[in-house]
Amino acid sequence: xxxxxxxxxxxxxxxxxxxxxxxxxxxxxxxxxxxxxxxxxxxxxxxxxxxxxxxxxxxxxxxxxxxxxxxxxxxxxxxxxxxxxxxxxxxxxxxxxxxxxxxxxxxxxxxxxxxxxxxxxxxxxxxxxxxxxxxxxxxxxxxxxxxxxxxxxxxxxxxxxxxxxxxxxxxxxxxxxxxxxxxxxxxxxxxxxxxxxxxxxxxxxxxxxxxxxxxxxxxxxxxxxxxxxxxxxxxxxxxxxxxxxxxxxxxxxxxxxxxxxxxxxxxxxxxxxxxxxxxxxxxxxxxxxxxxxxxxxxxxxxxxxxxxxxxxxxxxxxxxxxxxxxxxxx
Amino acid sequence: xxxxxxxxxxxxxxxxxxxxxxxxxxxxxxxxxxxxxxxxxxxxxxxxxxxxxxxxxxxxxxxxxxxxxxxxxxxxxxxxxxxxxxxxxxxxxxxxxxxxxxxxxxxxxxxxxx
Amino acid sequence: xxxxxxxxxxxxxxxxxxxxxxxxxxxxxxxxxxxxxxxxxxxxxxxxxxxxxxxxxxxxxxxxxxxxxxxxxxxxxxxxxxxxxxxxxxxxxxxxxxxxxxxxxxxxxxxxxxxxxxxxxxxxxxxxxxxxxxxxxx
Numbered sequence: 001x002x003x004x005x006x007x008x009x010x011x012x013x014x015x016x017x018x019x020x021x022x023x024x025x026x027x028x029x030x031x032x033x034x035x036x037x038x039x040x041x042x043x044x045x046x047x048x049x050x051x052x053x054x055x056x057x058x059x060x061x062x063x064x065x066x067x068x069x070x071x072x073x074x075x076x077x078x079x080x081x082x083x084x085x086x087x088x089x090x091x092x093x094x095x096x097x098x099x100x101x102x103x104x105x106x107x108x109x110x111x112x113x114x115x116x117x118x119x120x121x122x123x124x125x126x127x128x129x130x131x132x133x134x135x136x137x138x139x140x141x142x143x144x145x146x147x148x149x150x151x152x153x154x155x156x157x158x159x160x161x162x163x164x165x166x167x168x169x170x171x172x173x174x175x176x177x178x179x180x181x182x183x184x185x186x187x188x189x190x191x192x193x194x195x196x197x198x199x200x201x202x203x204x205x206x207x208x209x210x211x212x213x214x215x216x217x218x219x220x221x222x223x224x225x226x227x228x229x230x231x232x233x234x235x236x237x238x239x240x241x242x243x244x245x246x247x248x249x250x251x252x253x254x255x256x257x258x259x260x261x262x263x264x265x266x267x268x269x270x271x272x273x274x275x276x277x278x279x280x281x282x283x284x285x286x287x288x289x290x291x292x293x294x295x296x297x298x299x300x301x302x303x304x305x306x307x308x309x310x311x312x313x314x315x316x317x318x319x320x321x322x323x324x325x326x327x328x329x330x
Numbered sequence: 331x332x333x334x335x336x337x338x339x340x341x342x343x344x345x346x347x348x349x350x351x352x353x354x355x356x357x358x359x360x361x362x363x364x365x366x367x368x369x370x371x372x373x374x375x376x377x378x379x380x381x382x383x384x385x386x387x388x389x390x391x392x393x394x395x396x397x398x399x400x401x402x403x404x405x406x407x408x409x410x411x412x413x414x415x416x417x418x419x420x421x422x423x424x425x426x427x428x429x430x431x432x433x434x435x436x437x438x439x440x441x442x443x444x
Numbered sequence: 445x446x447x448x449x450x451x452x453x454x455x456x457x458x459x460x461x462x463x464x465x466x467x468x469x470x471x472x473x474x475x476x477x478x479x480x481x482x483x484x485x486x487x488x489x490x491x492x493x494x495x496x497x498x499x500x501x502x503x504x505x506x507x508x509x510x511x512x513x514x515x516x517x518x519x520x521x522x523x524x525x526x527x528x529x530x531x532x533x534x535x536x537x538x539x540x541x542x543x544x545x546x547x548x549x550x551x552x553x554x555x556x557x558x559x560x561x562x563x564x565x566x567x568x569x570x571x572x573x574x575x576x577x578x579x580x581x582x
Contacts, residue, residue, distance in 0.1 A: 026512040053542040067468035075460040087448030116502040116514040139529030146536040
């Protein structure tokens with residue numbers, strides 16, 4: 001399959017299928033995240049990249065036999081390894097034995113949050129989630145370091161001209177998007193704060209929020225989006241998310257408990273847990289949304305810069321051709 | 331009363347799944363991109379609307395009902411929009427629709443006279 | 445036994461497909477696609493290990509006794525978002541590579557690298573008294 005566009009679309013379908021598989025496996029939180037991330041953001045980023053790097057694959061490699069051999073040997077070894085494993089769905093498998101019953105049985109008394117996944121993510125294993133938030137932040141910084149473009153300030157007349165021409169071309173979807181985007185943002189807030197009682201939480205909310213902003217950017221132009229959403233403000237939000245998370249941990253340390261031990265935040269331990277979980281989910285949501293927006297803006301700005309460079313080079317070549325033609329014409 | 335609710339909900343669900351199946355078969359069997367898109371649009375909009383109405387009839391609580399209504403509104407708004415955007419993108423990039431063989435007497439006359 | 449281990453074998457098949465794509469294709473974007481495939485198959489593996497027969501989603505409700513194991517759900521939630529972060533970084537690297545080398549085929553890039561290496565060696569070879577390089581120059 002040489003057309004990378006079709007490959008990326010199939011990858012999106014694969015992400016959606018695996019999300020529905022996760023629903024069949026009773027993993028609703030994971031299905032939510034995979035549908036938002038794998039079928040949405042990942043496909044979008046890859047499409048932006050293949051618009052910059054070329055749509056067709058140029059194959060010159062003709063030696064798949066050694067790769068097939070390696071893959072076959074590894075596959076057989078792995079299948080041999082699975083013969084010892086417990087059967088699918090068995091209730092007495094080793095992984096259901098040690099820690100999980102404690103989480104399931106004691107989560108209501110110790111934390112008081114119905115969604116066990118949120119309570120494990122935000123309270124029992126808050127340290128791992130802290131590491132994850134820092135990894136996301138680092139990825140955002142990395143993309144900024146690789147792809148940031150110094151932009152010249154655009155005059156508002158150019159922006160208005162682009163806006164008017166785009167408005168006529170894409171009338172229907174711009175109006176529908178203007179109706180829908182507030183609801184998408186509202187849904188993101190709902191998912192953020194409802195993560196205690198149903199599937200949801202910081203990650204999904206952040207991704208949905210970023211998806212709404214990216215929809216706005218795609219339809220109304222990068223320049224308009226930049227005047228609406230200030231770049232330095234978004235970077236500040238990303239940093240504030242990580243800081244919020246870390247300072248909750250620091251506050252628990254200073255109040256006399258362990259790192260991320262929310263019981264000591266407020267007098268009542270259950271209320272302390274609720275407060276701690278809400279604060280760190282807020283931090284996670286802020287960072288994830290801001291980093292996704294930063295990544296998309298960096299890619300889009302780079303694509304715009306490449307287009308402008310190509311246009312400038314074409315204009316220069318045209319001027320050279322005109323100069324070469326003039327002495328011969330007169 | 332229970333029997334009526336159950337039967338009507340079952341009927342809506344059955345119609346919805348039948349429409350989805352039709353959409354799937356249509357996507358495989360239609361000859362052209364634009365006709366295939368119509369099949370996908372049917373699945374998206376009407377199929378899911380019927381299934382949601384069937385679920386709404388047997389919904390257990392007021393909150394569930396309201397959530398299903400919102401999903402239905404969203405689906406009705408987004409389905410035709412995506413079909414429209416796909417068709418516009420395809421036309422913009424030069425994909426011509428497969429038109430039928432037209433027996434037009436005016437063009438035949440023009441060809442014979444020119 | 446077939447039905448008991450079916451999930452695991454499907455996951456292994458997906459993993460091997462992803463691995464094959466990474467090894468056998470020269471196009472960088474296809475390699476990233478292979479990596480994403482590999483990642484998602486590992487997620488499917490973990491989640492299928494977490495399922496308990498007769499259990500439901502791990503959200504506490506009054507009338508349910510058996511729940512699916514929530515611990516792998518938490519791990520995979522983290523893993524999905526970290527996966528998208530690394531994919532975004534990999535894609536930005538591909539964009540920079542395209543700008544520098546002009547192509548994203550592995551063989552073109554290696555060819556250009558080898559050429560640049562040979563050129564820089566032939567420039568330095570006039571100072572260094574190494575036999576083979578002077579033979580190349582002569």
